[in-house]
Structure formats: structure tokens, C-alpha cells
Amino acid sequence: MSRLTIFGIDGLPEITPGVDLASLIASAAAAGGDDLRDGDVVVVTQKIVSKAEDRLVAIDPDDPLGHKPLVEAEAVRVLRRRGELLITETAHGFVCANAGIDLSNVDRGFAALLPVDPDRSARRIRDGLRGKAGVEVAVIVSDTFGRTWRRGVTDVAIGCAGVAAVVDLRGTTDALGRELQVTEVCVADELASAAELVMGKALGVPVAVVRGVDPTWLRDGSVQGEVVRAPADDLFR
């Protein structure tokens, strides 16, 4: 029977542009007595990835809507508007509020944009952890999105490396021998949600580890390639 353990990695310093995130994560994990291991899934919140990649943009600190021009600039399409809330499509193809731009956990006077290529960001951290800590881990870059029809936000994957985004169970059979019907499971989003349970938005725990995942999921993966639904396939755009 598979058994997962999920724990946060705290003790990271404030992240500034150009830092080596992989080194900082490996050091903080080791300092906390939780050395990373082969097969771990390391979930890193978008905010520190954006900071490390210098995706901060200065805004008017006295204007509560100072980031709105950025939202309009980053969005390739606006699906809905209600008051100050814009539901947007980003250049990556993500549909989310305000083009993924927000101000929490960012210094006053700055807004954080999404990474340009979050799959690449994940690959870079994965490669760095292999080099710095000698471990073969998977990496997910997570962000917090709202959903249609359901209240409350959840964390989803915006990038991944070394782990499947979607696991295809088509053709396998259920416990009664029938062919399964609903079969493509977005494990990357489920892993991001699971990791959020130990992060706590307000607690400043920007990295968590999921240990014990099904080893068959640990292959090349891509959120961009596997999760983003083409507008033509989408019933709600």
C-alpha cells in the first residue's frame, strides 16, 4: 500500500533576483533534518520562482490598483470582468484571475509576474538539485487559482519537471474488470494541492516535499504540454 509523506521546508532566506533556488532549497532541507531523496516531488510556489527570476515590476505603492495596467498587458485575452476582477488568459494559456499577478508576499511597491516558462523553471530547479544535492527529484511550480462554480482557491501546477502532469489510465480496467471511462488524472495539480496543505499561505513556507509517489509517474512531464487545454477544445471560452 502506498504511503505519502508531505512536509514543508522552512528556513529559506528572503529570495532575491538571481539567487540559486536549488542550492537554497537543498540547504534548507538539510538544515531541517530532511535531506531530499531520489523520487521526492519538490513543490515550489510561484512567488519565490518569480522573485528568483526577477519577474518583479515596480508599481505605484500608493495606488491600490497600480498593478492593473500590468494585468492588461500580461493578459492575451480577457474572458470576464467584474469590477476590478479580470478573468484572463495568459500567454502560457492559463486562465486565471488578473493574469496571475498579485501583491502578497512581495515588497510594497512591486508586483510579481508569472515566470515566463514555468516548465523550464521547474527543469532548472530539478537540474540544480541534481547538481547540488546529488538527488533525482521531480519539481512542480505551484500557484493559487480560483475555479469556476466552486468557491475557494486551490493550488495547481503551472510547471513541472521529472513528473507526469497527467497520468493516462485509458485502457486499464477498474476493480470490477470494466474499462475505465474517466481516466486522465492531473496528478501534478493534485500534488500541488497536497503540498499546499502544509504551506499555509500566511506562514511563509514556500517549498514542500511529497515523498512516496508512484514511481511510474516520475517521467518527463510538462504542464504546458499536458494540462493547458486548447481554446478549440474548451467549452467555456
Place this chain on the structure above:
Amino acid sequence: MSRLTIFGIDGLPEITPGVDLASLIASAAAAGGDDLRDGDVVVVTQKIVSKAEDRLVAIDPDDPLGHKPLVEAEAVRVLRRRGELLITETAHGFVCANAGIDLSNVDRGFAALLPVDPDRSARRIRDGLRGKAGVEVAVIVSDTFGRTWRRGVTDVAIGCAGVAAVVDLRGTTDALGRELQVTEVCVADELASAAELVMGKALGVPVAVVRGVDPTWLRDGSVQGEVVRAPADDLFR
């Protein structure tokens, strides 16, 4: 630092109408060496809840679309149609494919409807586990839903008891002392997704335990009351 453990409970017998799910879950957990503990979140898949509550309906076993009239009957609104796929609103207010009706892990010639009141189903199992095993656990009834804009399904909560569905962080501050903006986290859905990671649709593990969750979340909760978004508040209906 909080640390979660997630494990599946297997060894349950085939579930038939009228069985005492709480007793079966407590026995299977104990038989596997994983006695339930106070504070555990027990995630139970909708399919076995529907079976125990006799929500199975006979359909023509030779007609691959034999369940479609049931879908039309169970849906209170059809949001979109594409071929045989209907995106529907159920009487509960859930928006999901085919009114939540599917045929996997159900005997040939039958379809399983959603529980009438999944929050009540969760409360009943929770009360049963208190009575049978003497433990104060939370219970989530989970189901597998698709999403707009993102490929792949994930598990979400359709009912809960003894745990908040949505945790409100409004007014708390982030690690830099700013007031948080995005703040209502649907922990019930995140817990359902986390549990799915050890279930594996094809493996017949219909119950999982999440151990170690933040004790402040363990209060009266309701998916119906906290998660279902009123149509008037929804931008995509």
C-alpha cells in the same frame, strides 16, 4: 513544522446497499495495522457511498448510452453539450460532467447516482466512526470532476463533516506583514486531491486517510454551504 501522512485503506469488501460503511472502514483500517486516530481526515470515494446508500439504478446493459436518460433526469440544468458529453448542474449545485453519473466500478447493467446529500453522508460516516471506533475524525466524500481550461480530472470534495470546507485567511497577514488578498482556501478539495494520490482509480482503494492536518480546520464544515457558488455569483453560467 506540520507533516502529513496519507495512506489508503484497502481490504474493504464489495459494498452493497445498506451496509454500515463506518464499521467496514474501521475494521479494514484496524486489520491493516492503521487504526484510525482522533484528528484523522477520512476520505471516502463517492462510489462506495452511493452503493451503500442504494443509489444504483438498473440500465440496459447492452446500450452504451443506457445511462443517458438518467443524466437528463438528474441534471437541473445543462450548461454545455458536446456529442455525448453533457456539462450539467445537479440538484446539489455541483457543475460536472453527466450529472456525476458514471459506470466505472459498478456492476454491468447499473449506473451510480450521486448521494442525495453528500454532507449528510459524511456526517453519518463520521458519527458511525465515533460510535464504532471511538475516534473523533473528519470525513470527506470525494468525487472526480473535470475542470474548465485544464485537461485531466482531479478529485474534489462533494461532502464533508468535522472539517472546514473553506478556510478563510482574510485579515491575516503574509510573511511580509501585508494583508493577504487571495485568502479563501478550499482545503476540502485539496484534501480530496491529496487522498486520490494513494487511491489510484484502478486499484480499488476507495478510502484514504490524511493524518496530521491543521487542528484549527477541524470544525463543522459543509461543501454545500461553503463551496457551491451561487449562480448569481458565477461568471461562467
